[in-house]
Amino acid sequence: MKDNLAAGITHTHTFRVPLEKTVPRLYPESALFREMPEVFATGYLVGFIEWACMEALQPFLDEGERSVGTMINVSHSAATPPGMEVTAQVRLVEVNGKRTLWEVEVHDEKDLISKGSHERFTINLEQFKERLKKKEQG
Template sequence: MKELQVGLKHTFSYLVPKERTVPFLYPESSYFQVMPEVFATGYMVGFMEWACMDALAPYLDEGERTVGTMINVTHEAATPAGMEVTATVTLVEVDGKRTVWEIEARDEVEVIGRGRHERFVIDYEKFSKRVAAKGNK
């Protein structure tokens, strides 16, 4: 991984399709099926991770990826399908291969979520071998 500086900021946007709303999160669950078509918390969390991965991408060496290891966020407002959401992520800590990010996500009207996310840089090949070995037990 190339050197990272605390304070790095990155902005990432996404247009929320109907397929990223609550009824699509677990289609086999009747609980989700009866909910309104708004950006699902589970998908918002993934979007926030994606924003951090996008911020880190230019700093990764060949064969490196990042994995999320902690996320603590709020989901403060509903966003209907068809609206754009934007996450602003700020690097607040670097400790070796560990990075910590502050995140604020907004839709076209208001803040929809905020919090903290931790990611680790991994060697993709080594990680994949460990996961494969675990699956063979």
């Protein structure tokens, strides 16, 4: 990571929720999911929060580095129908070596829908792939 990464950086990321990101499509193999209302799924909300933090961190990563999510602690307090826009506002609150901690807040066009924190670790992509390959091989 670059030396100028410091607490206080912010980033805003916006996304229009498509039908494909609703609860029934999260696990279509499950009748329990298929029977749920078509609203922005919590699983996709988590991915959206990760996306916003990844974008915020990207300019500070060195060649071959990526970041992986290691902890998520967020609410999902309001339903968002497909077609509505969601906006994540993320703020870096702590840098500790390769670990970053983010404060996150997500709004749709009407409500605050999520608030909490997200932790990420910076990795060397090739080393990570090697460890994963060894794990797959037993």
